[in-house]
Every structure is written in C-alpha cells, then in structure tokens.
Amino acid sequence: MPTAAPAARKKLPPKGAIPTPAEQHEDWLRLLRPDGPFVSLPVLVGAFREGLDTIPDDTWARLRQAWAEVQEDPALLRPSWERFVLAELLGWRAPGLREGAAIPESLRAGANTPDAVLLGPGRSGLAPRVLFFRTDDWGGSLTRPQGDRPGLADRAAELCRARDVPLALLSNGREWALVHARPKEATTVAVFDADLWPEEPILARAFTSLLTAGRVARPPVDADGKPSDSTAGLFARTADAQSDVTDTLGRQVREAVSLLVAELSRLDREENGRILDGVPAKDVYEGALTVMMRLVFLLYAEEQRLLPAEDALYKEAYAVGPLHKELETARSLHGDELGDSVEATWPRLLAVFAAIHGGSTHDLLWIPAYGGSLFDPSRYPWLVDARVTDRVVFEILDALLTLRSRKGFKGRERLSYKGLDVEQIGHVYEGLLEYGCRRADEPYVGVSFGRDKKYEAVLPLARLEEWAAAGTLADEVAAAAGTKPPTVTAAQAKSGAITAELETACGNDASLVERAAAFTGLYGIDLRGEPKVWPAGSVVVVRSGNRRDTGTHYTPKALAEEIVEHTLAPLCYSPGPAEGAEPGVWRAKSADELLKLRILDPAMGSGAFLVSACRYLSDRVVEAWLREDELPLEIARDVDRDDHEQLHQIARRLVADRCLYGVDRDHMAVELAKLSLWLVTLAKGRPFSFLDHALRCGDSLVGVIDVRQVKAFHLEWQDRQLSPEVARALDRTETLLSDAAELRRKIESTPVSDIRVVRDKAELLVKAEALSGKLRLAADAVVGAALAAEGISDEEASDISGEENVGGKRGAAQFRDAKEDAKSRAYRNRLEAVAGLVATALEEGPEAEEAERRARGMVEGWLKGPRAEAVRPLHWPLEFPEVMGVGTAGGFDAVVGNPPFVGGLKITGVLGQDYREYLVNRLAGGTRGHADVRTSFCGTWTSRRGSARASSRQIPLRRGSLERSAWSKPRPTAGQ
Numbered sequence: 019m020p021t022a023a024p025a026a027r028k029k030l031p032p033k034g035a036i037p038t039p040a041e042q043h044e045d046w047l048r049l050l051r052p053d054g055p056f057v058s059l060p061v062l063v064g065a066f067r068e069g070l071d072t073i074p075d076d077t078w079a080r081l082r083q084a085w086a087e088v089q090e091d092p093a094l095l096r097p098s099w100e101r102f103v104l105a106e107l108l109g110w111r112a113p114g115l116r117e118g119a120a121i122p123e124s125l126r127a128g129a130n131t132p133d134a135v136l137l138g139p140g141r142s143g144l145a146p147r148v149l150f151f152r153t154d155d156w157g158g159s160l161t162r163p164q165g166d167r168p169g170l171a172d173r174a175a176e177l178c179r180a181r182d183v184p185l186a187l188l189s190n191g192r193e194w195a196l197v198h199a200r201p202k203e204a205t206t207v208a209v210f211d212a213d214l215w216p217e218e219p220i221l222a223r224a225f226t227s228l229l230t231a232g233r234v235a236r237p238p239v240d241a242d243g244k245p246s247d248s249t250a251g252l253f254a255r256t257a258d259a260q261s262d263v264t265d266t267l268g269r270q271v272r273e274a275v276s277l278l279v280a281e282l283s284r285l286d287r288e289e290n291g292r293i294l295d296g297v298p299a300k301d302v303y304e305g306a307l308t309v310m311m312r313l314v315f316l317l318y319a320e321e322q323r324l325l326p327a328e329d330a331l332y333k334e335a336y337a338v339g340p341l342h343k344e345l346e347t348a349r350s351l352h353g354d355e356l357g358d359s360v361e362a363t364w365p366r367l368l369a370v371f372a373a374i375h376g377g378s379t380h381d382l383l384w385i386p387a388y389g390g391s392l393f394d395p396s397r398y399p400w401l402v403d404a405r406v407t408d409r410v411v412f413e414i415l416d417a418l419l420t421l422r423s424r425k426g427f428k429g430r431e432r433l434s435y436k437g438l439d440v441e442q443i444g445h446v447y448e449g450l451l452e453y454g455c456r457r458a459d460e461p462y463v464g465v466s467f468g469r470d471k472k473y474e475a476v477l478p479l480a481r482l483e484e485w486a487a488a489g490t491l492a493d494e495v496a497a498a499a500g501t502k503p504p505t506v507t508a509a510q511a512k513s514g515a516i517t518a519e520l521e522t523a524c525g526n527d528a529s530l531v532e533r534a535a536a537f538t539g540l541y542g543i544d545l546r547g548e549p550k551v552w553p554a555g556s557v558v559v560v561r562s563g564n565r566r567d568t569g570t571h572y573t574p575k576a577l578a579e580e581i582v583e584h585t586l587a588p589l590c591y592s593p594g595p596a597e598g599a600e601p602g603v604w605r606a607k608s609a610d611e612l613l614k615l616r617i618l619d620p621a622m623g624s625g626a627f628l629v630s631a632c633r634y635l636s637d638r639v640v641e642a643w644l645r646e647d648e649l650p651l652e653i654a655r656d657v658d659r660d661d662h663e664q665l666h667q668i669a670r671r672l673v674a675d676r677c678l679y680g681v682d683r684d685h686m687a688v689e690l691a692k693l694s695l696w697l698v699t700l701a702k703g704r705p706f707s708f709l710d711h712a713l714r715c716g717d718s719l720v721g722v723i724d725v726r727q728v729k730a731f732h733l734e735w736q737d738r739q740l741s742p743e744v745a746r747a748l749d750r751t752e753t754l755l756s757d758a759a760e761l762r763r764k765i766e767s768t769p770v771s772d773i774r775v776v777r778d779k780a781e782l783l784v785k786a787e788a789l790s791g792k793l794r795l796a797a798d799a800v801v802g803a804a805l806a807a808e809g810i811s812d813e814e815a816s817d818i819s820g821e822e823n824v825g826g827k828r829g830a831a832q833f834r835d836a837k838e839d840a841k842s843r844a845y846r847n848r849l850e851a852v853a854g855l856v857a858t859a860l861e862e863g864p865e866a867e868e869a870e871r872r873a874r875g876m877v878e879g880w881l882k883g884p885r886a887e888a889v890r891p892l893h894w895p896l897e898f899p900e901v902m903g904v905g906t907a908g909g910f911d912a913v914v915g916n917p918p919f920v921g922g923l924k925i926t927g928v929l930g931q932d933y934r935e936y937l938v939n940r941l942a943g944g945t946r947g948h949a950d951v952r953t954s955f956c957g958t959w960t961s962r963r964g965s966a967r968a969s970s971r972q973i974p975l976r977r978g979s980l981e982r983s984a985w986s987k988p989r990p991t992a993g994q
Contacts, residue, residue, distance in 0.1 A: 039069045040429040046070070046224040048432065049214070054198075054206035055438075057228075057249075058256040058263070059421075059431035065247050070220070071227040077106060082216055088191070092156035096191045100152065103194070103212075109231035110136055114144070122146065125181055130173050132186070138235030146183045147235045147250070149174060153190040160188045160195045161207060163660045171207045172662070175199035184238065184250045187229060194225065198253050202576055204439065206253070228252075260442065263421065267433065268446045269470060270417040271310055272453065276559040277417075277545045278306040279455060281410045283556040287525065293403050294557065302557045303455035304686055305398035307447070311693055312371055312393060313338060313418055314443060318435040324702045331383045336370040342419050345412035354546075357409030364406040371395065377773065387773035390706035392693060413545040441575040444624030444694045451686055454562040461530055462558050464550030465499055466542035467509060473501040474542060476560045479530075479551070482537050495540065512539035523551040573626050573916040582630040585912050589615055590638045609642040609650070613676050616901055619915040620718040622680035625691030627914045629698050635677060636669035643669075652769075670699045674707045676766045679901070679910065681892055685715040705772065708779040711765050711786070716892025719941060720805065720933075722797045725755060725895040725904055731796060731849060731856075733804050733940065744853045747860035748796060752904040754789045759899035761786040766900070790896040795873060796856050797893040802880035803848035807841045808939060809883055809932025815840040818847075841939070852876050884930045 037045070043062045050056075073081070080102070088099040104110040116122070117134040125135055125146055134150040151174050153160065161169045168176070174186040178199040186197040192213060198206040215222040228234070228249050236248035245254035279302060286294040294302060316338045320327040327333060333340055341363060349357060372395055377387030391397065421431040435443075463482065466474035475498040485491040491510065492503040499506075516535050524530040534541075534551045541549040552558050588596035590612060591604040606612070612635060619627045640662070643649055649659055657664040674695050682688050691713050696706045722728055726735040729751040731744055765779045765786075812833075816822055821836035823829060855876075858869035882888035894902040902908050 038429075039063050039066060040431075042069050042220070044432055046218075046220045049218055049221055050208055050210070050224065051436075052206055052208035052434075053436055054204050055256065055260070056206055056208060056434070057252045058259060059429065061252050061255045061259070063429065064255075065252055066227060070223040071230065073107070073219075073223060073226055078219070078222075081107060081222070085212055085215065092191055096156055099191065100189060103189075104150075107226055108229050108234075111231075114138060114231060114235055125149065125177075125183070127177055127180070129167075130177055132174075132177070136231065136235055138231075138237065140237060145237075146181070147185065147248075148229075149177060149181075149183055149186040151186060151188045153188075156191045157193075158190045160190055160193060160209065163662045167660075168662055171195060171197055171205070175205040184253065185234065196225075196228065198250075200253075200257075202579060203257065206437075263433075264442050264445055266421050266470075267418075267442075268449045269472075270422065271446055272450055272559075273545050274414045274417040275303070275306045275310055275450060275453070276550075277410060277413055278309060278406070279303065279557055279559050280544065280552065281406055282306070282404055283552065283558075284525070285404050285406070286557075287553065287555050291555075293400055297400055299455040299457045299557050301398070303453065303559065305401060307450055307686065308392065308398060308689070309367075309401070310414075310418070310450075311447060311690070312374075313367075313415070314435070314447075315392065315693060315697065316370065316374070317418060318438075318443070318697055319700060321434065321436045322700070324700055326383070326385065329383060331380075332385075335366065336373065336383075338367070338370070338415065339419070341366065342412070342415040345408060345415065348408075349412060354409055357412060358407055360408045361405040363408050363411045364404065367411065368395075368402060386703050386705060387776075388705045389708075389773050389776040390692070390696065391689065391710070392696070392706075409546060417545055439575055440629050440694050440697045441578070441624075441626045443697065444626055444629070444690060447690050447693070448624040448687070451684055451690070452561060453559055455557050456560050458552055458554060458556045458558050460554050461534070462552045462556065463534065463537065463540075464542045464552075465495055465537075465540040466550075467499055467501045467505050471542055473499045473505075475499040476550075476558055479533060479537075482540075483533070486536070506540065509539040510537065513537050514539075517549075519546075519548040520551065523548045525553045527553060573623075575626065575630070577916075578626045578630040578914075579634075581916075582627060582634050582914055585914050586615075586617070586631065586634055586638075589911055590635065606638045606641045606645070609639045612639050612642060613672055615677050615911045616679060616909075617677055617912050617914065618679045618681075618910040620681050620913065621915050621917050622682050622691050622713070623687050625680060625694035625713075627916070628678050628680050628691060629694050631678060631914060632670050632673050632695065632698055636666055636673045639669040639673065640665045667699070667701050671701065671704070671707055672769065674699045674709065675769060678712055679898060680713045681716060681718045681897075682713075683715070683717045683890065688713050688715045705770055705776045708765065708770055708776050710780070711762055711783050714892065714897045716890050716897065718892050719937065720889050721801055721891035721893040722896075723894050723902070725751060725902070727800060728793050728797050728893075728895065731800055731853065733800060743857040747857040748793075751793060754792055755895055755899040756904050758786040758789040758896075759903040761789075762898075762900045786899075790899060792860065793896060794893065795859055795870060795877070797896060798877045798881065798891060799849070799852050799856055799873065801891045801893075802877040803852065804845055804940065805883065805889065805932050805936050806848055806880035807845035808935035809930065810837070810841060810844045812837070814844060818843045838939075841935075848880065883932045885933075889933070 040059060040063050043059055043066070047056070047059065047062075084099055084102050088095040104115070114137045115134060116137060121132065121135050125132060132149040133152050135146050136148040136150065137144040138147040139145070151170055153170060159169065161171045163169045163172075167173065170188055174188060174197050176199075178184055178186050178197065179201050182201075184198055184200050186199070188195040188197060192211065194210045194212065196206075196208045196210070210221060210225045215225075233247070234249045236246055236251070238246060238248050238250035238254060240246045240251075245251035245258065282294065282302060286292070297305075316325070319325045320337055320339050325332070325337075327337055327339070345357070345363065371393050373385050374388050375390070375393035375395060378385040395402075419433055421433050458478075461479040462476055463479050464474065464476050466472075475495070477495075477498060482491065482495070485494040492506040495506045496503045513536060515538055516531060517538075520534060520538060521531050524534055530551070530553060534549070538549060541551065544550055587604075588594055590606060591599075592607050593599035594604045615635065617628075617631045617635070619625075619631075622628055643653065643665065644659070648654065649657075649665075653665070653668060657668060659665075678695070680688075680691055682691065692706075692709050695709060695713075699707045722733070724735065727733055729735070729748050731748060761782045765782050768775055768779065770776055770779070810818075812823060815833075815837040818840040819836040821833055823833040852873050855869045855873035859866050859873055878888055881891070895904075901910060
C-alpha cells in the first residue's frame with residue numbers, strides 16, 4: 019500500500035544571512051549590466067571561491083577622498099586620479115606598465131596606438147596583457163563614434179583582435195570600461211562607473227578583483243594549454259562553456275513548454291474541453307512554443323533597450339523582465355500557494371503580445387506596431403481563454419531567465435540575453451522542433467533518469483503496469499528511455515509514496531493516484547515540482563524526432579561564419595579573392611551592387627547561415643557607403659555618417675529586405691528563422707522586417723525547378739504531349755509569373771519604415787501568391803504524379819511492362835529493369851488521369867471548384883504516399899518568380915547551408931521508398947549508391963550553363979556565383 023508523504027516545501031535563507039560567493043557575484047553582475055558575453059557566474063565562483071577580493075580600509079578611504087577631489091577640478095586632477103586607480107587600486111606599476119615611447123613597437127597602430135600597455139610574464143619574456151586607452155576629455159563617451167572614426171571601445175576591440183591581446187581598459191576619468199575581444203567572437207564592454215563606487219562598494223571590489231595586476235597580467239593559458247585563472251582566462255573558460263549554457267537553457271525551455279501545455283490541458287479538462295475544442299494537438303504545441311518565442315524576443319529587446327523598458331507605465335504593466343522579479347518577490351513572501359490560486363499575470367502577457375503586434379498610441383505609452391506573424395493574436399486565439407496561474411507564469415519566466423544547476427555548478431545563474439548570440443537562441447528553439455503533442459485517451463506518465471534527465475520517455479501508465487506484472491519493467495523502461503536496467507531498478511525502489519504533488523498532478527483522482535503511486539520513483543519532475551503524470555484527456559508533449567530523423571543538425575556559429583565568409587567574399591569584393599588579389603587590396607563593390615545579390619539557404623532551420631550572411635553582407639555595404647564622400651540621400655536622411663551602429667543596423671535591414679532567401683520543410687522552423695533575422699535586424703521604433711516573401715516552407719528537393727515544367731505539365735518538359743485543353747489552360751503561365759515577380763520586386767525595393775509599409779507589403783504578397791497560386795495545383799500534380807510513379811507496386815509494374823518477377827538473381831534483375839522502365843508510363847498515366855481536372859480547375863468556369871477538389875484529392879494522395887504527412891513540394895518558379903522567373907538569366911548568386919544528412923536506406927524508413935526513388939531518378943540521374951539527402955542537396959545546384967535536360971532537375975545559380983556548405987566538414991554529432 020502506498021504511503022503518504024508530507025509535501026516538500028522550499029527552504030528560504032534566513033533574514034540577515036551572509037551572502038554566499040554565488041549570491042555576491044550575482045549582485046554585482048546585476049548592477050554592472052555588461053554589454054556582450056561576460057564572465058559567467060559558475061566561472062566567477064570557481065575563480066573567487068571566498069568571494070571578491072577586499073579593498074584595504076586605508077586604500078578605500080583614500081579612494082573616496084580622491085574621487086571627491088577630482089570632481090571639484092577634473093581638468094587639473096584627472097591625471098593624479100587615474101594614477102591612483104591604476105597604481106594604488108590595481109597595482110599597475112613599472113616595469114610591467116609601459117607608457118609613451120616605452121610602448122612596444124608591435125602594439126603601435128598610428129592614431130589607434132594605446133596610451134599605455136600592461137605587460138605580464140610569458141614564455142619568452144614579457145608579453146602584452148592589457149591595452150589602456152583614455153579619452154581626451156573628462157566624461158567623454160567610451161562607445162559612441164567620433165566623426166568618421168568608430169567609438170573608442172570599437173577601436174580598442176579592433177586592436178585587441180589584430181594584436182591578439184584580448185583585454186583593454188578604457189577611461190574617461192569617471193567611467194572605466196573593461197573590453198574583451200577575440201577574433202570571431204562578440205565584443206564585451208563592461209563599464210564601471212566610479213561615481214557609484216561609494217554607494218555600491220561591491221562594484222569597486224569587482225573592478226579591483228578582475229583588473230588587479232596580480233590577476234590580469236597572468237598568462238591566459240596554463241602550462242597544460244588550458245585557460246588559466248587570469249582575467250582573459252576567465253573569459254576563455256566562459257566561452258568554452260557556452261555550449262553547456264545553450265544545452266541547459268534548451269532543457270529548461272523545453273520543460274517550460276511542457277509545463278504550459280500541461281496547464282492548458284488542466285484548464286481544458288476543468289472546462290470540459292471548451293478551451294481546446296477543435297484545436298489539433300499539433301497546434302497546441304506550436305501555440306505553446308510560440309509563447310516561448312514571444313517571451314524570448316521581449317527579454318532580448320528589453321535588455322537591448324529597443325522597447326520602452328525604462329518607461330514607468332511599460333515597466334509596471336507590461337515589461338517581462340521586471341514581472342519575473344515581482345512574481346519572485348511575491349513567492350518569497352506568500353509561498354507557492356498564492357501563485358497557484360491567482361491568475362493576474364497571464365492577461366498582462368497577452369496584453370504586451372497584442373501591443374507589440376498592433377502597437378500602442380496611449381498618451382502615456384507609445385509602442386510602434388511591429389506586426390509580424392510571431393505576435394499575431396489571430397494565430398492562436400484560444401490562448402485568450404486560458405486562465406494560466408501566476409505560479410505557472412513564474413516558473414516559465416524563471417526557466418527563461420535563470421540557469422539552474424548545470425555541469426560543475428549547482429547554483430542558479432541569472433541569464434542575460436545581451437550575452438547570448440542570436441544563433442544560440444536559434445539553437446535552443448530549433449531543438450524544440452524535435453517535439454510535438456499527442457492527445458492522451460488514457461493516463462500517461464513521463465519517466466526520466468540521469469543527472470540532467472536526458473534519458474526520458476513518455477509512456478501510457480497501463481504499459482508500466484503490464485511490464486511490472488510480467489516482470490520486465492526495468493528492461494522495457496530502460497529500452498524506452500535509453501538508459502540501463504539497473505538504473506531503472508534503483509529508481510523504482512523509491513516508489514510508493516503518495517504526496518500532495520502527486521495528488522495534484524493526478525487531478526485529485528483517487529483511483530489514478532493509487533495506480534500512479536506504484537511507479538513514483540521513475541517519474542520526472544516538472545518545473546513546479548510535480549511528478550509528470552497526465553490524466554486521460556490531457557495533451558502531452560512527446561518527442562517526435564522529425565528533424566533529427568531527416569538528418570537535420572545545428573550548425574555552430576563559427577562554422578556558419580566561415581562558410582559565409584568564404585562564399586560571399588568573391589562576390590562582394592572587386593578586386594578580391596575571385597581575382598586572386600591579396601586581402602590588403604580587396605575593395606568592396608558598390609552598395610547598389612551588393613544589395614542586388616541573392617543568397618539562399620535551402621535548409622535554413624533556425625536561420626544561422628542567413629544571420630551570418632546578413633551580418634557579413636551588411637558590413638560590406640557599410641564599408642562601401644563610408645568609402646564615398648557622401649552617404650546615399652535615403653540613408654543620410656535617417657542617420658549621421660559618424661553613427662556607425664545605426665549605419666550597420668540600417669544595412670542589416672536592407673540586406674534582409676532584398677538579399678536573403680530561405681526554405682525549410684518545417685513551417686515552425688520558418689517562423690524560427692524569421693525570429694532570428696528579426697532579432698539581428700531589430701531597430702527601435704521600427705516594425706519587424708517583412709520576410710514572408712523570402713522565407714518559405716516546403717521540401718527543397720521535391721518541386722518544379724523550371725517554369726517550362728509547369729507549362730509543359732511534365733518534369734521533363736521536352737517530352738510534353740498534352741491535350742489541347744491542358745495546353746490552353748497553362749498557356750498564360752509566363753504572364754502570371756511575370757506579374758507575380760513584378761509585385762515581389764516592389765516588396766523587396768521598399769524599406770520598412772512603419773507598420774503601413776508592412777501592411778502594404780503583405781497585400782502585395784497576397785496578390786502575388788494569388789497569381790502564382792493559380793499554377794500550384796498543376797505544379798503539385800506534376801511532382802505528385804512523379805513521386806507516386808517512383809513508388810509503384812510490383813503488380814502495377816507487371817501490368818504496365820508485361821514482365822513477371824520469376825525469381826532468381828537474373829529474374830530479379832530483369833524485373834527491376836522492367837520496373838524502372840514502367841515508371842515512365844506510370845507517370846504518364848497519372849498525369850493523364852488528372853490533366854482534365856486540372857484544366858477545368860484553371861479555366862475558372864462553373865465546374866472549376868469541384869474539379870479542383872477532385873484533383874487536389876488525387877494529388878494529395880500521391881504526395882502523402884506511405885508517410886504520416888504529405889510532402890509539401892517547393893516549386894521554385896512559383897515561390898521565387900523574381901529569381902527563378904520567366905525570360906531572365908535568373909538564379910541565386912550563392913547558396914550557403916548545412917544540408918541535412920540521411921543515408922540511402924534510412925531515407926526509405928523515414929521518408930518512404932517513393933521519396934528515395936525520386937531522389938535517385940530525378941536528382942541523382944538514376945545513379946544508385948549515392949542517394950542520400952545531403953548529396954541530393956549538393957547535386958541540385960548548378961551554374962546556369964547546363965543542358966536543357968539538366969535544368970529539369972538542377973536549380974540554376976547565376977553565372978559566376980558560388981555555393982559552399984558544410985559538406986566538406988565533419989558532420990555535427992547529436993551534441994553539436
């Protein structure tokens with residue numbers, strides 16, 4: 019008989035307790051607010067195990083006195099104040115400190131030469147450790163550009179990278195900025211304001227601890243080549259652990275999605291199915307995932323001050339970051355019970371979602387309408403009816419903002435979205451595309467094992483009972499979760515207790531509690547501390563494996579940047595690498611030329627390659643602008659020449675508007691790629707970039723490539739033999755696509771300045787898709803018939819060819835050849851069967867609607883084949899008529915990406931025999947033994963100079979354009 023156990027209550031630290039080192043570091047990090055990836059909390063705790071260094075009382079007294087004096091006469095006393103900070107506070111003295119003529123020649127860089135350098139011991143004598151720069155005027159900006167010159171922080175970072183000295187210290191007298199910059203890494207700028215030191219001495223201690231000569235002058239690596247305890251080494255350790263940060267955040271966000279789905283299920287059960295009535299399980303998951311994506315955008319934008327986060331009304335009634343703190347305070351005062359019974363904050367989240375999408379024109383709060391599908395309230399209207407509790411909202415926000423125990427660190431670390439790359443955010447959410455939802459018609463449970471609970475499975479409770487009765491519980495659960503039977507046996511030994519949390523999870527159903535208690539040791543625990551037990555009627559998050567099964571992998575940022583740079587440099591410079599020129603003489607092409615480039619990722623996932631392409635190409639555009647005496651008029655109206663940050667922001671938006679294209683077979687991946695590009699192009703007061711025309715959903719390997727395939731109603735357009743009515747119906751193909759292309763060119767050519775432009779673009783896209791959409795049924799039929807013909811049965815092949823499989827090696831070979839020959843006739847038969855219906859549907863007569871319905875039913879059957887879901891073809895001339903359109907030397911200038919990899923035999927199991935045969939015969943030219951998905955991607959692209967036959971299966975690139983992918987690199991493992 020299960021035994022009752024008392025409910026677990028979280029212990030809170032007693033008032034007046036001495037803060038732990040982790041709490042101390044968390045305090046000063048919150049005050050500092052560094053810009054860029056700073057030293058992480060676990061690394062700080064490891065380096066300062068007893069807390070920050072202390073400042074001796076006499077030094078502290080002189081510091082306060084010196085600061086008070088220098089404010090009276092900065093012009094006179096600034097030099098002595100800076101000497102005091104460097105020598106007395108930090109211990110920077112000769113011979114390590116070199117100034118003026120004593121600065122090593124290797125560190126001189128003309129006007130960008132540092133004012134001083136701190137040297138430290140190295141393998142062959144003294145080596146530079148920190149570059150020191152000072153402004154000419156007291157209180158001058160350390161970050162803002164000065165005329166045509168970048169800001170001091172940017173110039174310092176540039177020299178740090180060029181001279182391989184990762185640290186710099188900047189001072190304007192009042193502010194002291196620590197800069198960290200390494201090649202191919204984001205710049206970090208942490209500004210310590212001396213005016214705050216008297217009131218917040220912990221900031222002065224942090225400044226001293228990080229920059230004292232005894233630490234900052236040490237070699238950045240130890241004798242074993244590993245990052246040392248030096249300040250540069252601490253940054254390096256943090257960078258090395260970024261994958262762990264991403265993985266931890268990924269697990270927490272997945273748990274947050276699971277919790278929100280469970281809460282929606284609970285509310286739906288209590289309302290007798292009213293909330294989720296008619297909502298497919300897939301939409302429930304996507305709605306919960308969209309909520310997480312919205313929250314991440316808000317957290318990122320608030321920290322970047324791109325939303326009115328400092329506005330009193332926004333901060334009190336809308337802001338997401340402060341809301342987490344409010345809920346945390348309420349929880350510490352009243353416990354979890356109040357949060358479980360209050361539903362006040364969910365409407366607040368829905369309100370800010372609506373304000374971001376539609377804007378706010380209230381007298382006390384102005385928010386521009388950002389538009390975009392991400393925040394569109396009409397996508398998931400049922401979220402409005404859900405009364406999600408404050409407890410659930412807190413746990414979701416806490417999972418997004420606080421890194422919980424991870425490898426080597428058991429504490430909690432506040433996460434700064436300023437320090438996260440857009441690519442890291444994309445990776446976190448791309449992992450969520452591995453999951454989906456299922457409606458449970460019986461009770462389900464979630465079992466999990468291991469330190470980070472990575473061995474998990476969602477199973478019917480009845481199945482556990484069956485296995486237990488048969489004596490196979492440990493073996494079966496271990497197989498389902500991917501762990502070992504002894505691990506399951508040890509966990510099961512702890513089962514049997516009935517807790518308040520278990521009763522809550524079971525919906526207080528006594529019968530279910532009794533059943534579930536038998537396996538409590540196996541259950542995972544959700545973010546509320548409740549066991550993962552879901553009553554019948556719930557919607558449950560399960561692993562679907564869609565993307566991993568189809569060979570999709572995350573690409574690390576460094577690899578994406580390398581591929582993009584090597585691909586785009588020959589297109590962006592003249593002279594440049596294409597002419598064999600040395601880097602020192604490369605010259606960026608004009609901005610107009612650069613903005614005409616068309617870059618494609620045909621398997622974009624979260625958009626990592628498109629983000630890298632956006633950054634790289636926009637940098638070249640700014641380079642071209644600044645080379646000229648005057649900025650273009652349309653740019654000069656909005657920004658000064660010396661505001662480099664704004665110039666790059668404008669350039670990124672122009673590149674996203676005009677140059678970037680992407681495709682993915684998962685429509686949620688398309689939404690995720692939009693989010694990634696929105697984050698990298700976000701501008702204060704401006705709507706989201708309009709990307710709906712450029713980021714499309716479909717299978718890059720299945721679809722028509724040449725407009726002539728549509729018009730001929732055949733993949734091999736030379737072989738057309740159409741009935742007169744089909745030919746007549748498709749005769750206006752070029753006209754429709756030309757008109758659609760012109761509308762799409764208007765979309766690309768208009769910068770997004772306000773929401774009205776976004777709405778105008780949306781209307782233009784609707785018109786363009788209405789034109790190309792008239793041809794979609796015909797294109798789907800052309801491809802669907804081919805896909806179905808590749809999967810014909812032996813019986814159909816025998817009927818067509820007259821050959822029988824008589825057995826034996828020779829007989830099997832003869833029949834296989836006969837079956838291949840029969841596929842052409844099978845393809846023709848299917849086209850003939852649907853041609854009349856397609857023609858009638860295209861004529862738009864009184865019988866068009868019924869003809870389209872019948873034709874669509876046939877075509878959908880062909881596209882679905884043996885799969886759970888139908889293939890969604892990507893028809894290139896229809897999706898991108900301005901690139902792949904009519905009568906032009908069209909094509910993309912470059913293709914970048916990390917194509918998915920699935921081996922030949924695995925394709926059959928995942929995507930079907932017909933799909934694999936389609937790749938063999940339509941993309942690989944009938945060559946067997948090479949039909950993996952990645953080979954098919956790489957073989958699909960060619961410069962536009964092939965034969966007419968080749969163009970029926972290869973997507974053209976413009977002459978002289980380039981492609982590069984991760985094909986030549988080792989494929990990422992599951993952990994990459």
